[in-house]
Amino acid sequence: MELIIPIHIISGFLGSGKTTLLKKALDYYKESGKKPAVIMNEIGDVNLDGLILGETVPMEEMLSGCICCTIRGDLGMTIQGLYQDHQPDVIFIESTGVANPMEIMDGVTEASLLMKIALKSIITLVDARHLLELSQKKSGKTFRLMRDQIRCANAIILNKMDQVSSGELQGLESIIREWNVFAAIYPTVYSEIDIQLFDELDDITWDRKQDQLHETEHEPHNHEHMHDHNDKKHHHSHDHVMVYTHYFERAIQSEAFDQLIKELPKEVYRAKGIMEFKDKESRFLFQYAYRQTELIKITPQGKVPNVAVFIGENFSKEAIKLALDKL
């Protein structure tokens, strides 16, 4: 009998811990003797997360757009490609942090009419401190997007709990419960969940939940995403999310780069890159998410350029380019 391939959508705002979770999930499936496959969607034109995950899993990249609208039409084809070429046991879709997962869910369910696949879960990662801050303001595009991502999840990973005090957990849970009464909430540090959660999710019969979502939460013509495109069907508030990709021509001074990152305008809320410093051996994977920076030593396979991607709202690309050129 032909098996039905489970699909999991990993959603969550930029830098909330999606790739960190995905890496653990992939290891778990591989250790269990299963073959996972991945669809990675990046709003920029380089897939640095793909590099973190390595080349051991079949992966399709959907770059330079947001899966939930500009390239949604390609999603079915991409799933089909993976399905035919690799016959995976499970497919993960990691969306960009600015996507509304409801649209991706629609894309997957459309594709499931044509192929033996079944949407099993929408897992939403939430940066605990970021949610606390946004919920105090209770307005803004990022707030509404995070609310939508939480609303349609059936598992919520409340991540980066090391960045808040333990006393804040209850408050965070009640903010989430206002928007989603069904989903299980898992407080974590570095997306460290009991990974067997995926066994439970694979067993879920999604239909009932999906119906509930459609009845109670889905407002298809009144949601916002945070990216550029011209789809006029929805109420969009786009043109403010910008990406600047910088290719370095030579190695740079680490201290000067550090200083530049400290002085990034607050409008830049996510950055990542592959760096080479004059004063350090090895190359580094650089991460900047919600004012936190991380540098991890890496040895990229093959020819990988030194490149950094900056994502944010209405920042001056020119100013960042100038500052980077000076390094």
Ligand SMILES: Nc1nc2c(ncn2[C@@H]2O[C@H](COP(=O)(O)OP(=O)(O)OP(=O)(O)O)[C@@H](O)[C@H]2O)c(=O)[nH]1
């Ligand atoms: N302090 C802290 N940092 C974390 C935690 N989880 C992830 N990070 C770091 O946060 C950064 C972003 O994590 P990712 O897993 O790449 O986040 P993402 O959601 O995939 O990011 P995008 O793909 O850009 O949207 C990385 O530097 C992680 O190491 C956590 O629980 N605590």
